Amino acid sequence: MNTMTAVNTESSISIRDLTLNFGAVQVLKRMDLEVAPGEFIVLLGPSGCGKSTLLNCIAGLLDITDGQIWIKGKNVTWAEPSERGIGMVFQSYALYPQMTVRGNMSFGLKNQKMPQAEIDARVARAAEILQIQPLLDRKPGALSGGQRQRVAIGRALVRDVDVFLFDEPLSNLDAKLRSELRVEIKRLHNKLNNTMVYVTHDQIEALTLADRIAVMRGGVIQQLDEPQTIYNRPANLFVAGFIGSPSMNFIHGAVKGGKFYAEGIVVDLAGYEGGALIDRPKAILGLRPEHLTVTNTAVAGKTIAATVEIDENLGADSLLWLKAGDNQISVRIPVEDRLNAGTSVHLEVDMSKASIFDAETEARV
């Protein structure tokens, strides 16, 4: 092994060649990640994809097998968590039950042997930012879930660090509180402009909060991009299927001469924004439900004939489940355009927003 490594000294967090094994299982596989100062990165993926594990490695709570971790230009690969210049917020809040809110927030500072006056000043400032001053002398047991999570954020805040790590901080809260705190975290980020690494399995949180999203599966980052790119140009089949609800429609077929052929379907691929469309015997056409429109008139190469099966009223809009040949297709339509089951319609494809995947490599073309 060479004893020197190239590191991007401008990055806030720089992860090089990170590998983590649990026994024979490789949990993280030679991972690289650069996070710019002030960037909000969301690690997104299904459970077991290694996103929380990666966060724990950054925090120093797990000893890695191989690789390097740099935070603010400092090699912290083997540093203690408290020496890494990070603050962390946990899913279960992890507030020390026997200490007051003030005690919880000042525990880390006391361990640093900071003067009491400085501790008080920092706690007061964090409490003000999070508006938890009235709670300072209460025990965590007397707080609601939302209040607890604010305190947990406050505990990270008083450390006055550049990097915040969030481990699914909102998943123990109910839907309403979750969206409130989501906005709060966003506001906090705008105000402090810290680097934030945020782990979640909730794609709404990821899409709303992130500057960039890292979609993970099986210990590997599948795609690292801005939310809009992830949504519109998913790098592969997994990312395409994981992001978006209801998920993207996948039609199995073949690409031949600039056209996509599936059973009973022929679509002209002109206007597709992606790579060169060489012929592929096995390809998958991915269409998001909102990128299809229902029309009555068939246009050769532009529309897909389908029959309505079910119409689900979602309140704001309506979801239409149709059958086109063997394929099930969902389409989002305005509520007022609802259709009865059995109606035959044509679906117009917006090719500029479609994705084509190679069925073998599962990568986007």
Place this chain on the structure above:
Amino acid sequence: MADATANTPAVGIGPGPRGAKPRNAFAPRNIMLYGTLIIVAIYYALPLYVMIVTSLKGMPEIRMGNIFAPPLEVTFEPWVKAWSTACTGINCDGLSRGFWNSVWILVPSVVVSITIASVTGYALANWKFKGSEFFFAVLLIGAFIPYQVMLYPIVLVLKNLGDGISFFTVALGLGKVQVYGTLWGLVIVHTIFGMPILTLLFRNYFASLPEELFKAGRVDGAGFWGIFFRIMLPMSLPIFVVAMILQVTGIWNDFLFGVIYTKPEIYPMTVQLNNIVNSVQGIKEYNVNMAATLLTGLVPLIVYFVSGKLFVRGIAAGAVKG
């Protein structure tokens, strides 16, 4: 549920049963159930009852009547005699000697064994390293090795330990130190044999606390001892109580280690009790014997009746090994 609303006729409008199903407290089934339980309870309670009534009778009354009859004339003479003048061999200062010996054995043994086991359990739950689980597995297997297998070599270990310590104390001019045959030898033995079950108890308890608390502590810069004392200990009172109950009753009731690792002057109460009751010389004074037996059983009985549910939790925790 069984009979609280017994025989209450169903009140309501219209025909058909309404409300709770009527139940009869004296249904044959209930009589069977409670009858069986009462007989069982009598069987279990009887020895305690016999101990009490026998210890309150004079010897003439014991020779005349039957052991189940309550005392006609209550006397506390046997208790006084058992406590202060009953003889074991040449010593005739009663069980009080054994009682205080047991107390002196109990206190350090409980403190040392629980201290070591709690730290061990914490380290095993939160600070695993390669090999720690393996040693723990062997420790648990060790709990099943019959004590008889290890008794003699432990005598040698304690003797050597004494010699080893003496090497330093003599060099420092403090004289020779004995471990085997002393209180501290027995404390070590109790610590060793209490370790598997207590460690399991503490390890499982600490492992059941949210792992994120431990992680938060590390991010906050607390180390091994900082997390133990500042975060874990304040949350662990219940498990310490359970461990105390387990150890107090276990060590108080010990006979085997007391016989082997101590000398007659510091025999614990159980050993002295056995020597008093099963001594072959003299006339048997059954009332004194029963008073002595009760006195010996008193400490664990008080612990048991005071702790109630926690005791059950303790033994259930102690029982679920592996």
Place this chain on the structure above:
Amino acid sequence: MADTGISSSSGARGAPGSVATQATLPIARKPSRLFRNLASKIALVPMILTVLVIFVGCTIWTVVHSFTSSKLLPKLDFVGLAQYERLWGNDRWMVSIKNLAVYGTCSMIFSLVIGFTLAALLDRKIRFENTFRTIILYPFALSFIVTGLVWQWILNPDFGIEKVVRDLGFESFVFDPLHSDQFVIYGILIAGLWQGTGLVMCLMLAGIRGIDEDIWKASRIEGIPVWKTYVQIIIPMIRPVIVTSVVLIASGIVKVYDLVVAQTSGGPGTSSQMPALYVMDRMFKDQNLAQGFAASTMMLVAVAIILIPWAYLEFGGKKSRG
């Protein structure tokens, strides 16, 4: 701690928006494995010492010395299997084994049956459940010495049950197990069951209570009688608890010592000898150490025979090493 390589070109931060600056820096070397989590390793020293010195070391020491002719002092003059031949040719040992077999079989069967039956009775949502449980479990808190002495007294033919029944008019009634070569072991069994069944009941009750309430609803809807539900549905469902109970009872049986010492001292004659007693007498009374080591090694083998199938059932297939 890591040898942190602090960026030498950190001045590059002053140029926002510039292309990422690449600097070549020394990588941190992995710190020595030995000193990572050092506090945790130090904390586990008592456990590791216990495992290595006592559970492994002392056990091997005893097994090795069982192949010698050690008498008063241990010495390493190997005589092959001579001690084992002597052991199996010894009448007292054979009596011990026979007693252990009878006591063990009965104790196992009755403990399980009585324990489960009592648990099922207490599970019937009865009133005073806590009182009944308290009464049935309290003997478990007592020392075996206390238990042995109480039952010695109750079974005393001159004052105890035999006399009470005779006084009722049954002049020829005989119930004197403790003085009968043939029945003495059953006298010990009565006392052993009295002390131990409460624990089994508690475990079983915990197991039964742990079962989903819906099972009962389902069996009621299908009209299965209560006793049948217990036997055919509940028992298979609490298999882990039963296995735990079996292991606990079995390891208790092999260790039984104090109870016999207190109740009969192994008598009359040698008819209530137990292996543990045999070991203790050989080692500490007769100064025939190697014979005691051989006997205790046999006890170890017996435990292994019980334990290995259990471990296989419990952890079968899985590797339990962390």
